[in-house]
Amino acid sequence: MEEKMCGIAGILNKNNQGVTEDLILMLSCMHNRGPDGVSIQVGQNKANSLESSESSSPYIDGRFGLGHVRLAIVGGQLGRQPFTSCDGRLTLGHNGEIYNYKQIRNSLKPQHNFVSTSDSEVILHLLEEKLAQSATLVEALTKMAKVLDGVYSIAVKDHKTGEIALIRDLLGVRQLYYSEDPQQVTFASEQKAIWLLGGNKSVRRVMPGHAVIISNGGALREYRIAEPPRALNPNKKKFRYNTLEEALTAYKRALILAMKKRTQGLDRIGIIFSGGIDSVLVAWIAKDMVNEVICYNAGTLDSSDILFADKVAKDLQLTLKVNVITKRSTQEMLPKIIHAIEERDAVQVEVALPIYSAMALAKKDHVKVVISGQGVDEIFGGYPWYPRIVETEGYASLRSHMIEDLFLLYKETLEREDKTTMAHGIEMREPYLDKQIIRTAFDINPKLNIIGPNDLLGKRVHRKLANQLGIPKEIAYRNKSAAQHGSGIHFIIDEIARENNFDENRISSGYLRELEKRELLGSSQRYGFKYGNKELWLTSPHIQMYLDRIFESVFGKSSTIIDTSDEEDLLTSKIIKKI
Numbered sequence: 001m002e003e004k005m006c007g008i009a010g011i012l013n014k015n016n017q018g019v020t021e022d023l024i025l026m027l028s029c030m031h032n033r034g035p036d037g038v039s040i041q042v043g044q045n046k047a048n049s050l051e052s053s054e055s056s057s058p059y060i061d062g063r064f065g066l067g068h069v070r071l072a073i074v075g076g077q078l079g080r081q082p083f084t085s086c087d088g089r090l091t092l093g094h095n096g097e098i099y100n101y102k103q104i105r106n107s108l109k110p111q112h113n114f115v116s117t118s119d120s121e122v123i124l125h126l127l128e129e130k131l132a133q134s135a136t137l138v139e140a141l142t143k144m145a146k147v148l149d150g151v152y153s154i155a156v157k158d159h160k161t162g163e164i165a166l167i168r169d170l171l172g173v174r175q176l177y178y179s180e181d182p183q184q185v186t187f188a189s190e191q192k193a194i195w196l197l198g199g200n201k202s203v204r205r206v207m208p209g210h211a212v213i214i215s216n217g218g219a220l221r222e223y224r225i226a227e228p229p230r231a232l233n234p235n236k237k238k239f240r241y242n243t244l245e246e247a248l249t250a251y252k253r254a255l256i257l258a259m260k261k262r263t264q265g266l267d268r269i270g271i272i273f274s275g276g277i278d279s280v281l282v283a284w285i286a287k288d289m290v291n292e293v294i295c296y297n298a299g300t301l302d303s304s305d306i307l308f309a310d311k312v313a314k315d316l317q318l319t320l321k322v323n324v325i326t327k328r329s330t331q332e333m334l335p336k337i338i339h340a341i342e343e344r345d346a347v348q349v350e351v352a353l354p355i356y357s358a359m360a361l362a363k364k365d366h367v368k369v370v371i372s373g374q375g376v377d378e379i380f381g382g383y384p385w386y387p388r389i390v391e392t393e394g395y396a397s398l399r400s401h402m403i404e405d406l407f408l409l410y411k412e413t414l415e416r417e418d419k420t421t422m423a424h425g426i427e428m429r430e431p432y433l434d435k436q437i438i439r440t441a442f443d444i445n446p447k448l449n450i451i452g453p454n455d456l457l458g459k460r461v462h463r464k465l466a467n468q469l470g471i472p473k474e475i476a477y478r479n480k481s482a483a484q485h486g487s488g489i490h491f492i493i494d495e496i497a498r499e500n501n502f503d504e505n506r507i508s509s510g511y512l513r514e515l516e517k518r519e520l521l522g523s524s525q526r527y528g529f530k531y532g533n534k535e536l537w538l539t540s541p542h543i544q545m546y547l548d549r550i551f552e553s554v555f556g557k558s559s560t561i562i563d564t565s566d567e568e569d570l571l572t573s574k575i576i577k578k579i
Contacts, residue, residue, distance in 0.1 A: 007033030034069020096152030162216025172208030172410025258434035275309030278373030298357035300488030340423035375432035380459035391453030
């Protein structure tokens with residue numbers, strides 16, 4: 001695959017006014033997502049520079065433009081997006097990676113003219129093929145989604161009908177945002193690219209597994225195009241794997257394959273490494289697949305995560321680099337982190353900070369890909385409140401809640417971590433969210449992962465496999481603190497807030513009510529807020545007020561995502577009902 005992580009942006013002007021200047025502005029503010037190249041297409045004119053004078057095909061301004069910034073992992077200049085189909089009907093931009101693109105390419109090659117070895121171009125020709133077999137663009141997109149194995153956000157223009165489609169993968173691993181006003185529809189990989197155009201723009205997410213279709217006149221409709229595997233049926237009573245031996249064999253096979261997909265062609269990778277079993281296991285497997293594996297961590301000097309990660313890395317002979325976080329470095333990073341993750345929520349900021357700091361080290365090492373351990377708790381039952389669900393509601397209810405958690409992962413974790421790593425021009429990959437791993441995990445009898453209401457460890461199959469592969473028991477069966485507490489970050493931010501005169505005395509009853517409203521659209525949508533320790537989600541109001549002020553200084557008071565909470569509530573209910 002010639003290009004991997006990147007950023008896309010586009011504009012459709014409803015009043016037939018030119019969009020080039022605004023599109024260039026949007027792409028410029030996402031330079032971190034594509035430091036290795038930029039391309040822009042307005043109408044039928046394409047240029048590989050933001051300066052039209054440098055282009056062999058100068059811009060002819062038009063009412064629709066699509067742009068792309070590129071992070072090159074492997075390959076050369078032929079992978080520059082946007083791509084146009086053989087018949088000229090489709091123009092496509094893509095952010096993500098497709099793991100079965102070679103197989104798809106081989107099946108399409110006899111009928112299509114490929115100009116690159118890019119997975120993005122494969123998506124284009126696949127859609128071109130499906131569109132020829134379909135009555136509508138939505139039907140073609142649905143057929144395409146069934147074939148793709150990977151993570152993606154896609155923008156595609158159908159020049160025949162004038163329609164534009166914005167598409168997101170099933171779990172929402174790669175984000176895409178859009179906004180509409182009386183003048184135009186804009187979309188981008190990051191909200192700040194839309195906010196930059198000014199005005200009080202209401203930004204919405206393209207929902208996971210959905211396509212937003214924009215008509216030639218600018219009207220918007222939303223469709224579900226990707227369906228979850230049958231293994232995720234919450235009412236499932238019969239399981240494929242009912243013994244530990246069966247489960248371990250299936251999981252090992254799926255995990256090794258998922259790691260191979262995400263490390264192929266790479267000579268060096270990084271690991272976001274906390275010392276917890278999820279990151280330890282991918283590091284342990286990766287060292288046999290890649291020549292150089294470097295683990296990265298960050299935290300205060302005496303934090304539990306740093307101390308344990310250092311011990312684990314030494315015991316397992318893994319290379320670990322640590323960025324020690326101080327009060328001064330935290331003060332310097334906070335505005336940068338808020339700018340990167342486009343969030344003011346204190347928990348989101350506190351979790352992002354050690355990763356942001358660790359990725360600064362990875363950038364110095366010229367690492368372009370890091371592996372994350374995200375997703376294990378959702379699919380193997382690792383959260384500490386899961387046993388309480390077993391006790392009060394039973395295993396069947398637990399399964400439903402785990403599925404809900406999986407399909408809300410995009411909102412609280414995936415978007416934040418993508419932006420945090422991409423702020424340094426580094427792509428994050430999530431092997432535990434591989435399609436086959438998810439199928440396997442939900443085909444395992446949940447009693448193998450949580451052995452009863454008193455099981456405070458959970459994810460037993462995952463831990464057992466780690467031990468089976470050679471990781472010592474004391475590492476495989478260790479419990480771990482939440483990121484912001486294990487790294488020591490929370491206490492530093494609390495101290496900084498107080499030094500800036502943000503303390504309990506500044507908190508009004510009105511502000512507390514505002515925080516309650518925010519929470520209704522945030523973590524409380526996850527049932528763990530009800531059954532678990534609310535302190536994992538809530539923070540001191542004076543810290544939140546301090547971060548609010550930083551957010552406003554970075555983006556302005558009017559810049560805020562309009563949360564699509566109604567659709568998000570429907571997202572999991574639609575999935576459950578559909579299965």
